[in-house]
Amino acid sequence: MTTSAFIASLTTNSSLLALWGALLLHRLLPIPYQLHPLRIWHQVALLVATRVNHPHENYSQRSLAGYLAWALMWLTAFVLLLAISQLVWYPTLLQLTLLWLALDWHHTAHLSQQFNHAYSCNNKDQCRQLLAPHINRNTEVLSLLGLGKAGAETIILSYGRHVVGVLFWYAIGGGIAAILYRLAIGLARVWSPTRAQYAVFGYPAIRIAAILDIVPLRLLALLISCGRNSRTALQGLRQQGEHWHLPGPGWLLVATGHKLALSLGGPAIYNNIKMERPRLGGRITPSALHIAQIQQLITQRLYVWVVVESVLLYFFCGVL
Template identity: 85%
Template sequence: MTTSAFIASLTTNSSLLALWGALLLHWLLPIPHQLHPLRIWQRLALLIATRVNHPHESYSQRLLAGYLAWALMWVTTLVLLVAINQLVWYSTLFQLTLLWLALDWHHTADLSRQFNHAYNRHDKDHCRQLLAPHINRNTAVLSLLGLGKAGAETIILSYGRHVVGVLFWYAISGGIGAILYRLAISLARAWSPTRTQYAVFGYPAIRIVAIIDIVPLRLLALLISVGHNSRAVIQGLRQQGEHWHLPGPGWLLVAIGHKLTLSLGGPAIYNNIKMQRPRLGGKITPAALHIAQIQHLITQRLYVWIVVESLLLYFFCGVL
């Protein structure tokens, strides 16, 4: 293939152009977390829940309400996005915009940097303030070591879901698939069963996320296992990979825990109730140095992921 033919194949590959364009736009023009449209989506989810989630109803009624509410929001959005895609003049730009909205790489990197800085200064109040919007756990009672573990888990899963999961579903079903994945993640976050009022109503949302999460997060876990300590990571996945309550996040936490010999998981307090979670990984409690190592490790693997995905999009959406 000549150089001109190669360049022509790149410029006509709309999926690849939208991917690179969205990544570039995401870093040049990141959407502030407070102004992100997904916050409106979460508020709408909470409003709908107040109307259809009634604690006095039976278990089956609340479970059914959870499925119907999820379908109302997610399926309606799917229909609207498909209809809009048929009407827009330039579909590539539409797909690029949706992927740009779905990605959250910049904010996760910023959270990692700020948390690491505060944790290194032993500033517990700032650490709690940074984590509070991202987790349902009671951060007020966490010690400095507990904050380190919670921060490490939050950063790991945020990269896994808000970057790798988004890119995976973009490769499968374009920008519409990427944004719908993020919307599903947001519903699971808003209706988390760890909150008392959503103990039954939120099960459908979390079960659906467990299904759509499992492939991208496990692929990322396998990618992380490559290189240093690979034997320990594979052994850890065999021994602990299925212990976590969600199969995708479990593999990812185990992989990084054994890769860096970090202790993750363990008991956590939700709504002043102590919940027993399995302990994953190694024996070292995350410190500021380890937060930086997590950031460096995942960033390296993200670059590899993007290169591999770009090659796949080039060959399967461009040349073939």
């Protein structure tokens, strides 16, 4: 293939152009967390829950309400996106925009840098303030070491879901699939059963998110396991991979924990109730140095992921 033919094949691959365009736009023009349109989705989800989630009802009724509420919101978004895709003149631009909205690479990296700085300065108040919007557990009762472990887990899972999960579903179904995945993850976050009012109502959203997560997060876990300490990481996956309550995040935490010999998981307090969680990974409690190592490790693997996905989209002519 000549150089001109190769360039022509790139310019006609709309999936690849949308991927690179979205990554570049996300790099140059990231959406501030406070202004992100997905925050509107979260607010709507809370309003819907207040209407249909009734704690006095029995288990089956609350579970059914959870499934129906999830279907109402997600299928409505799905239908609207399909309708919009039929009306736009430039489908590639739509897919680029949807992927740009779904990605959250920049904010996760910024959170990692801010948290690492606060953690290295032993600033517990700032660490709690940074983590509070991203986790459901009580940050006020966490010690500095507990904040380090919570921060490490938050950064790892945020990269997994908000970057790799989005890119994986983009490769499967384009920008629509990517944004629908983020919407599903958002519902699982807002209606998390760790919040007392969603103890039953939120299980459907968690189960669906777990299904959507299992392939991309496990692929990322295997990618993280490659290289130095690969044997230890793979052995950890065999021993602890199925211990976590969610299969995708469990593999990701185990692979990272064993790769860097970090202690992750363990008991956590939600709504002033102590919940037992399996202990994963190694024996070292995460420090500021380890937070930086997590950032570096996952960032390197994300670049590899982008390259591999680009090659696959090039050879398989994309999904658009």
